[in-house]
Amino acid sequence: MTRVAFITGASSGIGAALALAFAREGTHVAAFARRADRLRDLQTTVAALPAPHGDLLALEGDVTDPAAVANAVAQTLAHFGRLDIAVANAGVGQRGAIVEAGWRDLETLLRTNIDGVLHTVRAAVPALRQTGKGGHVFIISSVMYNLPSPYAASYGASKAFVSSLAASLRLELEGDGIAVTDVLVGRTATEFNEKRLGAGKRSGGGLPTMQPETVAQAIVQATRRRPNRLILRFFDRLIVLGNILLPGMMGRLAKRQYQ
Ligand SMILES: NC(=O)c1ccc[n+]([C@@H]2O[C@H](COP(=O)([O-])OP(=O)(O)OC[C@H]3O[C@@H](n4cnc5c(N)ncnc54)[C@H](OP(=O)(O)O)[C@@H]3O)[C@@H](O)[C@H]2O)c1
Incomplete structure (x- = not known):
């Protein structure tokens, strides 16, 4: 049976790379985002992949709207007949x-990064349950989830929220055979920085940067290993560990970076 993945924020960056990676390895993709033109381009790219490949269903919608997310999951089920993987990425x-x-700006951030993840989980989990054991939820968080983040505090706190949610959700879903992977992403070359809300677009000068395809490949592999947590690079592990062992020092470094 062909697997089906529902991905929010699939119109660019990590979500788009992940949609392509899944389709390339034969998983059908329901791609959700607001920019319908980008989703259509992605659909064209997927259709041109060498066969066999998964299909892509483009679903235009806003993740802050619970009815839109629920409707997108319903359309995914109607189109593909099942749901195996949900990725809360937007x-x-x-x-x-x-x-x-x-x-x-703060309200947009909170509604997107927090409410959007809740709406995705609450809409997708009943569909994953309906498919049966073996489902998988990916929560796209950040290495900033436990970093004191002066001048990026609400973003860091939004990722703390979703990582905390992932840890609890995992226990709530273990009886259903549904895995929950908290993906702690480090700096990745996407549109993220240029679209960032608020002050100053300067960011991360000198920090090692991944390509979205690297993150996407790691997530596809994680559908088989089903880890609780995914941290891609040694550098990202150092950040997460540093935040635990030396939060004061890490917070001061972050302040220099973000101010
Ligand atoms: N890039 C990094 O360095 C980095 C590091 C750590 C974590 N992350 C996380 O990775 C995830 C993906 O970000 P990215 O780097 O790939 O950035 P991106 O290229 O800007 O992608 C963000 C995606 O979210 C979608 N989105 C935003 N608001 C939405 C809304 N209200 N409704 C539906 N979709 C919405 C966007 O689509 P539309 O605008 O078309 O709706 C876009 O597809 C985010 O959760 C981000 O926090 C990124």
Whole structure:
């Protein structure tokens, strides 16, 4: 039986690379995002892959709208007949002091990075259960999830929320045979930085940067190993460990980076 993956934020960056990687290895993809033109381009790219490949269903919608996400999952089931993998990937960044940041930016960040993940999980899990044991939820978090992040505090806190959610969700779903993988992504070359909300677009000068295809490949492989947590590089492991052992020092380094 061909596997089916539902991916939010599939119109660019990690989500688009993941949609392609899944389709290339024969998994059908339901690709959800607001930019329908980008999804159509992705559909054309997938259709041109060497056979055999998975198909791509383009689903235009906003992850902050629970009805739109539920409707997209229903369309996925109607089209492909099953759901095996759900990837809560859509997200935005934001920079600026906690007090001075515009509320509109903060609200967009919270509604997208927190509500969007909740809407995705709440819509997808019943469909995964319906398919049977072996389902998989991926939560796309960040190595910033446990980093004191002055001037990027709400973004860091939004990733702390989803990583915490992943740890609890895993226990809630273990009886269903559904795995939950918390993906702690490090700096990746996508549109993320240029689209970031709030102050200053400068970012990460000198930090090692991955390609979205590297993240995508690791996630595809993780559908077989089913790890609780996925950290791709040694550098990213160092950040996560440093945040545990030396949070004060890491916070000061982050302040220099983000201010
Ligand atoms: N790039 C990095 O360095 C990095 C590091 C750590 C974690 N991450 C995480 O990786 C994830 C993917 O980001 P990326 O780097 O691939 O950035 P990206 O290229 O900007 O992709 C973000 C995706 O989210 C979608 N999205 C944003 N708001 C949405 C909304 N309201 N409804 C539906 N879709 C929405 C965008 O699609 P539309 O605009 O078409 O809706 C786009 O497809 C995010 O959760 C991000 O926090 C990225």
